[in-house]
Amino acid sequence: MALKYQIVPVTSFSQNCSIVWCDKTMEGVVVDPGGDVEQLAVIIQELGVEVKQLVLTHGHLDHVGGTQPLAKKLNARVIGPHRDDNFWLQGLEGQSKMFGFPLTEAFEPDQWLDEGDVVTFGEESLSVLHTPGHTPGHVVLFNQEAQRAFVGDVLFNGAIGRTDFPKGDFNTLINSIKEKLWPLGNEMTFIPGHGPESTFGRERASNPFVADEMPLY
Numbered sequence: 001m002a003l004k005y006q007i008v009p010v011t012s013f014s015q016n017c018s019i020v021w022c023d024k025t026m027e028g029v030v031v032d033p034g035g036d037v038e039q040l041a042v043i044i045q046e047l048g049v050e051v052k053q054l055v056l057t058h059g060h061l062d063h064v065g066g067t068q069p070l071a072k073k074l075n076a077r078v079i080g081p082h083r084d085d086n087f088w089l090q091g092l093e094g095q096s097k098m099f100g101f102p103l104t105e106a107f108e109p110d111q112w113l114d115e116g117d118v119v120t121f122g123e124e125s126l127s128v129l130h131t132p133g134h135t136p137g138h139v140v141l142f143n144q145e146a147q148r149a150f151v152g153d154v155l156f157n158g159a160i161g162r163t164d165f166p167k168g169d170f171n172t173l174i175n176s177i178k179e180k181l182w183p184l185g186n187e188m189t190f191i192p193g194h195g196p197e198s199t200f201g202r203e204r205a206s207n208p209f210v211a212d213e214m215p216l217y
């Protein structure tokens with residue numbers, strides 16, 4: 001397997017920032033640099049990964065808070081989320097107050113992502129799915145060969161993302177999970193935005209929100 005990744009929990013929300021790279025060329029990306037930029041920079045250097053792109057799953061502060069300082073430090077491009085999350089990025093100052101974070105200024109990425117886009121680094125790539133529900137512009141990144149998906153706050157081990165934020169919608173989120181994620185296969189291991197990894201198959205069997213057959217009590 002030539003696609004490697006390391007999870008680094010960042011911010012007081014323990015957000016799973018992922019450093020993902022091609023071990024042939026050592027080129028890579030950082031998915032959701034929510035904060036703790038100094039720590040991330042040290043780990044990236046220790047791993048020897050040349051990060052050229054920062055990829056954002058959605059516009060929530062715990063996922064994007066370290067984007068601008070890290071992009072500057074690494075001279076990296078900022079890619080994603082889908083443009084429907086622009087209102088979250090433009091509201092970052094308000095989010096800083098809402099989440100009790102240090103002040104984070106609004107920004108726009110160098111490139112928005114959309115369904116079917118492919119983010120490449122070295123000889124590896126991550127394909128993009130548009131998965132609204134938690135936020136309207138949420139995207140999921142996956143690599144079929146490596147059987148890994150970076151799903152942000154769409155799906156968790158035993159839970160799903162919150163849908164009580166502005167423009168969040170429960171049924172839309174359930175549809176995103178069942179119509180976009182499940183077709184990637186039961187063996188697909190996913191890295192959620194928070195908490196431990198799981199597989200789609202395990203969630204289809206036991207997740208109380210999206211299991212194929214709900215247990216009868």
Ligand SMILES: [Zn+2]
Binds near residue numbers: 058153
């Ligand atoms: Zn979120």
Ligand SMILES: [Zn+2]
Binds near residue numbers: 153
């Ligand atoms: Zn989150």
